[in-house]
Amino acid sequence: MFLLVSADNNEIQKEVQGFVNNFQMKSQWISSVPCVLFSIIAGALSDEFGRKPLLLLPLIGDFTRMLLNLVNYAFIETLPLEFFYVDNIASFFGGSTVYYLGVYSYGTTVTKPKERAHRLARLDGIETLANVVGTLLSPFVFRQLGYFGNYAISAIFFALSIAYLIFFVREPIKRNITENNDELITEKKAPKSKTCLEISITLLTKINNFLIKAIIVPLKGMKSVITKDRKSVLKLLIVLQLFCYGMYLFTLQIHGLTYLYLLLVFDGFSETDYALLNIVMSLLSFVCLMIIMPIFSGKLQVHDALMLFIISVCEVVSAAVIPFTNTLWQFYLAQALGTMGYCKYAVVRSLLSKCIDTNEVGKVFSMLAVIASIAPIGGNPLFRQLYNQTLSTFPGAVFLLFAALLFLAGCVNLFLYFSRDKIKTAADTNNEITEEEREKKMEESIQTEMSQL
Secondary structure, X not given: OHHHOOOOOHHHHHHHHHHHHHHXXXXXXXXXXXXHHHHHHHHHHHHHHOOHHHXXXXXXXXXXXXXXXXXXXXXXXXXXXXXXXXXXXXXXXXXHHHHHHHHHHHHHHOOOHHHHHHHHHHHHHHHHHHHHHHHHHHHHHHHXXXXXXXXXXXXXXXXXXXXXXXXXXXXXXXXXXXXXXXXXXXXXXXXXXXOHHHHHHHHHHHHHHHHHHHHXXXXXXXXXXXXXXXXXXXXXXXXXXXXXXXHXXXXXXXXXXXXXXXXXXXXXXXXXXXXXXXXXXXHHHHHHHHHHHHHXXXXXXXXXXXXXXXXXXXXXXXXXXXXXXXXXXXXXXXXHHHHHHHHHHHHHHHHHHOOOOHHHHHHHHHHHHHHHHHHHHHHHHHHHHHHHHOOOOOOXXXXXXXXXXXXXXXXXXXXHHHOHXXXXXXXXXXXXXXXXXXXXXXXXXXXXHHHOO
16 A cells, blocks of 8 residues: 555655554564465465465465455554554464465476466466456455445455365365274263363373474474485585575565565656556566466476576576666566566476475475565565665665575576586485376375366
């Protein structure tokens, strides 16, 4: 909402920037801490209990957030300004970090390795298209129904998503339930009263077992991803991929400064122009995710590491050119080249999933979720402080920093590509399963999943 505030002069702009920076930095801390805590345990638990809870909890959080926004607007004149921080309530249900962990874990579980990159990219493409449609429709909804209508419709759609997830989406992870039936039968046949001490001991034992399963086991599982004995230099390649992913999320914070940069550099630029820019770039990213990615990754079978290198080159060139653009059309052209960057999040997950065993997918994606929660804590202040310090001299310096960091990630991706013969999928290391059996199993999994949609 703060992006819709335009500045008429430098003094007002500085005040707006100060308020936005203060609010966003505090919100970043409020939302990051619970997301980190969730991320640590969520992925490993999903390997045992399933992927659907990772999707369900964040949706419940967003539904709650919409309801609280309705309350905030209804009593906006009496509630304190700090009540706006309830917008971060979704983070206490895992937030977008855990949601994407669930989406990509689910997608990885039900797809073939050779098709995984562009299939995961399609998930991003559908989301991007939905954002464009929502952006185009929201002004009409707002004019007719106002804030109440916007928040209420959002809450309804979140509620429908929760219902669809519960009743129509099948859980791809089959949980192995091991219970001692003899003990259960004995307890049913011979119930006995327990003393307060025995009840307390039993309760503490259950709490201890829960903490072990919910915290200790996931932490050990995440640690094993790095420490586990693997052939060749596969362990190093996994660490390098985690580093690159952290760099992607670290540099992502620059997008929060793009609007302020455009206001400062280009006279007459308004929030309407920025909304139009977002729509155009979202459509271009949709084309990249739904058309370019399937061609390169699916049809041409370009290796994931090489695809990541190509994407990095596009983003580096785009960011390096932006500070030196003098007209809006030049900026738009440079920004368009950078839309290839939307593809990298699916590709990096695809590449990582091919370096690990199938029962490690949740653990690795949990590590990615932790990185996604922590990276903004460092990236947001760094980019904002650099922008503020160079505001009157060279505000485009943040884009050069962005380019330099992604150049480093691109070099790592090039190294990964030349080491591609050492990257083996989990199924390749399992001698008990033949290629035909593996392909048949994956095809059956996809057909089963599609039949439920």
